[in-house]
Amino acid sequence: MQKTLDSSQSISFWQQLVTELLEKAKQKGVSQAEVAASLDHGFNLNVRAGQVETLEYNRGKTLGVTVYFGQKQGSATTCDISPESLEKTLDAACHIAKATSEDSFSGLPEKEFLAYEYPELSLCHPWGITAEQGIELARTCEAYALKQDKRIKPSDGASLNTHQGLIVHGNTHGFLGSFEASSHSMSCQLFTQSEQGMQRDYDYTVARDPNDLQSVQQIALNAVNRTLRRLNAKRLNTQQVPVLFDATIASSLIASFIGAISGGSQYRKASFLLNALGEKIFPSFVHIYEQPHLLKGIGSAPFDSDGVKTVQRDFVSDGILQSYALSTYSARKLNLKPTGNSGGIHNLFITPGALDQKALLKQLHTGIWITELMGQGVNLVTGDYSRGASGFWIENGEIQYPVHEITIAGNLKEMLQHIVAIGNDVDHRRNIRTGSILIEKMMVGGEQGLLTTSTNTINI
Numbered sequence: 001m002q003k004t005l006d007s008s009q010s011i012s013f014w015q016q017l018v019t020e021l022l023e024k025a026k027q028k029g030v031s032q033a034e035v036a037a038s039l040d041h042g043f044n045l046n047v048r049a050g051q052v053e054t055l056e057y058n059r060g061k062t063l064g065v066t067v068y069f070g071q072k073q074g075s076a077t078t079c080d081i082s083p084e085s086l087e088k089t090l091d092a093a094c095h096i097a098k099a100t101s102e103d104s105f106s107g108l109p110e111k112e113f114l115a116y117e118y119p120e121l122s123l124c125h126p127w128g129i130t131a132e133q134g135i136e137l138a139r140t141c142e143a144y145a146l147k148q149d150k151r152i153k154p155s156d157g158a159s160l161n162t163h164q165g166l167i168v169h170g171n172t173h174g175f176l177g178s179f180e181a182s183s184h185s186m187s188c189q190l191f192t193q194s195e196q197g198m199q200r201d202y203d204y205t206v207a208r209d210p211n212d213l214q215s216v217q218q219i220a221l222n223a224v225n226r227t228l229r230r231l232n233a234k235r236l237n238t239q240q241v242p243v244l245f246d247a248t249i250a251s252s253l254i255a256s257f258i259g260a261i262s263g264g265s266q267y268r269k270a271s272f273l274l275n276a277l278g279e280k281i282f283p284s285f286v287h288i289y290e291q292p293h294l295l296k297g298i299g300s301a302p303f304d305s306d307g308v309k310t311v312q313r314d315f316v317s318d319g320i321l322q323s324y325a326l327s328t329y330s331a332r333k334l335n336l337k338p339t340g341n342s343g344g345i346h347n348l349f350i351t352p353g354a355l356d357q358k359a360l361l362k363q364l365h366t367g368i369w370i371t372e373l374m375g376q377g378v379n380l381v382t383g384d385y386s387r388g389a390s391g392f393w394i395e396n397g398e399i400q401y402p403v404h405e406i407t408i409a410g411n412l413k414e415m416l417q418h419i420v421a422i423g424n425d426v427d428h429r430r431n432i433r434t435g436s437i438l439i440e441k442m443m444v445g446g447e448q449g450l451l452t453t454s455t456n457t458i459n460i
Contacts, residue, residue, distance in 0.1 A: 011166065011178055014039070017063075018170040021086060025067055026172060028094055032068040032108045034171035034307070037061070042163030043131055047138035048154050055131055058163065065093045071102040105332040108307075113328070113338050114175040115309035118302035122295045124180035125209035127162045134160045141188050141216035148224045151231075155191040155200045158220075162210075175307045183298075184210045188223040192231060199230035199404070201372075206429050208296045226371075229392075233402040236393065236446035242367035243408060243442045244360055246391070247425045249373050251432035254288070256412055257281075258345055258432075259380050261321065263330020272383030272413050273321070280319045282416050285353070288316035292346030299431035305343035313339060315348075350434040352424040360423045360436050362397035368444055369394050370408065383412040407445035415439050 018035045025033035041059040045052065063086070064077040074097025078089040129137075138158040146152055162184045170176040187204035203222035205214035245253060257273075265271040273281065282288075292310035294300050303309055306328045314322045324334070327342030340346075361369060374388035390404040423435030 011168070011180070014166065014168045015170075015176060015178060017081065018168050019176065021063075021065065021090065022170055022172055024087075024090055025065070025094075028067075028090065029069070030067040030094065030097075030172075031070055032172050034066050034108060034169070035063065036170075036305070037063045037168040038165065040163055040165035042161070043134070044159065044161040044163075045131060045134055045138060046157055046159045047135060047142055048157030050139055050142065052135055053157065055135070057131075063089070065089055067093045067097050068107055069094075069097050071104055071106050072097045072100050073103060073106045074098070074100060105329055107328075108171050108173055109328040109338060111173050113308045113340075114171075114173060115177055115303035115307060116175060118177060118309060119293055121179070121293055121297070121300045121302060123208055123297075123300055124164065124182045125184075125211075125296075126164055126182060127184050127210040129162060129210070134162070137186065137216055141186065141220050144217050145188055145190055145220035145224050148221065149192075149228060151192045152190050152224055152227060153192065154189075155202075156189040158188045158216075159186065161185045169303070169305075169307050171307055177303050177307060179302055182208055184208075184213060186213060186216065186219055188216075188219050190223050190227045192227050194231050196232050196234070199227060199233060199402075201226035201230060204429070206298065208298065212296065230390070230402045230404070233390065233404040234393075235405050236368075236403055236444060238443070238445045240441050240443050242364050242420070243439045243444070244364045244367065244369045244394075245437045245439070246369065246371045247357075247423060247427040247434060247436045249370065250434050250437040251427065251430050252373060253412075253415070253437060254348065254350060254432050254434055256378050256380065256385075257288075257416060258315075258325055258348065260383075260412070261315065261324045262341075263324055263326040263334060265380060266324055267330055267333035270381050272380060272411075276321050277324065279321055281321050281413075282316055282319040283419055284319045286316055286319050286419065286422070287314070287351040288348065289314045289351075290346055290348050292340065294347045297347045298429070299345065299347040301346050304338075304340045304346075306338065308338050308340045308342065310340040310346055345431065348432045350422055350432075352426055352435040353422045355421055355423050357423055357425045357436060360421060360425075360438055361394055361399070363421060364394050364438060365397055366395050368392070368403065368406075368408070369399070378412070383414075385410050385412050385415065403446075405446070408442050409445065410439075410442045415442065 039061040043057045045055045066075040074093045076092040142158040164182045168178040185206035189202035191200035260271040260273040325341040326339040328338045331338040370391040372390045377386040386409040418440040421438040
């Protein structure tokens with residue numbers, strides 16, 4: 001029997017625990033119940049200037065109980081799985097449910113949507129590495145970076161993280177699902193100084209399987225190159241120009257889009273894409289789809305946090321919005337079917353175009369190549385977008401110099417409609433996988449002041 005986080009407890013132990021708690025819930029007269037157990041362990045560390053700055057071990061478990069008396073719902077959680085604690089947790093959930101008002105949209109998913117059968121996705125690959133070995137890897141990464149160029153200094157140094165977890169979910173519809181997953185990462189952050197000020201940058205690698213991580217030398221080299229290219233950065237005058245979002249940060253645009261089509265945003269009427277199903281949101285060449293069953297995928301999952309089965313799904317086809325991202329509750333509020341997205345999306349892909357990064361810069365011709373975004377200036381209700389940024393000024397398709405302390409602004413609905421190209425330089429390290437995204441025009445605020453936006457105008 002495969003062991004999990006506690007070597008004395010197998011996955012079957014947790015499955016049995018969940019099953020027994022569901023039976024006890026039935027004995028208390030609930031009409032429906034669900035139980036979810038979540039366990040994880042691992043460590044993370046950081047090395048700076050060769051010295052260990054942090055070393056943190058993590059080990060935890062949480063068991064959550066949700067019960068329904070008709071359409072009254074109550075939930076309670078515990079970290080203590082002793083019989084006495086589990087009994088008190090169940091009683092607390094029942095007490096809360098009886099004291100709440102009815103919600104006609106509450107309740108377990110219908111049986112037809114539950115993941116009674118699901119594939120093995122190869123998500124758990126333990127890394128048999130000790131903290132001491134991790135420290136040496138981080139030191140090696142940082143030292144390799146520092147010896148590349150005397151102008152390079154450690155900013156936050158090098159970091160390493162490794163974690164492994166287990167999810168067990170069951171309900172009184174007879175669903176009982178479980179899967180283990182791991183996540184490992186390394187990163188290196190550096191800085192360099194010039195007369196124009198300090199510049200910093202970083203690189204990282206992340207994977208389910210430690211064998212799929214980049215080497216510490218490659219991470220270090222990437223971090224060095226990214227940092228040095230930002231030397232002698234300049235500011236710009238305020239102007240309207242084409243903007244290329246580098247693949248490493250382009251996913252943030254798509255994340256904002258997903259936020260706007262999430263069920264919660266839709267039924268709360270808090271979206272700039274309200275009731276947009278069937279509308280053309282993107283140019284016709286844009287195809288956005290979800291692949292939740294990708295082996296070793298960063299965002300892969302056999303079922304969502306409601307126990308609903310995950311399936312491959314088109315969110316956008318030919319530029320037209322085909323589906324919202326729905327949990328069971330939000331689907332009922334909207335009179336639609338759940339999409340298996342309670343808790344988020346799973347491996348979202350944007351079909352890349354034919355152009356690589358160099359070709360995209362040629363198509364950009366004159367404008368801004370954005371490589372870093374700062375701040376959270378995105379309003380999902382209105383679509384107003386204004387964020388701090390840095391990157392490079394491009395003329396005739398060639399890099400002229402780095403730029404910093406600028407603000408880019410626009411409206412997300414217009415930005416998505418005016419995407420000119422999507423590159424084939426896909427960043428595979430994220431749950432949202434996209435290449436660089438070229439937008440026809442945006443306002444860039446620099447020397448003449450910060451930009452603020454309203455729905456239809458930009459005030460400088």
